[in-house]
Amino acid sequence: MSLEDDRDIRREGIGLRWPFxxxxxxxxxxxxxxxxxxxxxxxxxxxxxxxxxxxxxxxxxxxxxxxxxxxxxxxQPGLYGPLIRSFEIAVIVVVFQLMFGTLIAYSTVRAKVFGAKTLDTL
Structure with a gap:
């Protein structure tokens, strides 16, 4: 089968399945x-x-x-401080993750960035 035959088959709508x-x-x-x-x-x-x-x-x-x-x-009152500190750190981390995640998402959609397809997959 030649290259011309492949083109004719595709034009006729039969199509060939890409192996990958x-x-x-x-x-x-x-x-x-x-x-x-x-x-x-x-x-x-x-x-x-x-x-x-x-x-x-x-x-x-x-x-x-x-x-x-x-x-x-x-x-136990000695555990209140670490518990409150854990919640404070969690809130701060979530705020930073939202800011950076939004910036990265916006930049990969609006600009042609190397690795944008990989970030879309993640």
Whole structure:
């Protein structure tokens, strides 16, 4: 099959499938895999710590449901300072992330920036 034959086939609407083009099923499968890995390695440990915070045992997850650790958190005055400081830092970090994220998003959409496609993917 020659190059001219390929052009004729494309003109007739038959078309050739590009060998590296992914189908919708492949895209969906990769999306599910990426989200599963994200959940496993990022959200999994957070969910485990959150679940263990409601047990009576310190090290093992076995035990009865209790709010003991949260009661101790708010009953000890020495923990108020670090708790408030953690919330202050979290608010400051969120504000800076929103500012920088908005600037980066705006600049990659409006200007031709090297790596813009990569940032869109992220």
């Amino acid at each position: 083009r992914r189908t919708t099923l492949e895209k969906t499968l990769w999306t599910v895999i990426v989200w599963f890995v994200f959940g496993l390695f990022v959200l999994g440990p957070l969910a485990t710590v959150f679940a263990f915070s409601f047990t009576s045992s310190v090290l093992s997850g076995t035990g009865t449901f209790t709010l003991r650790w949260y009661g101790q958190l708010f009953s």
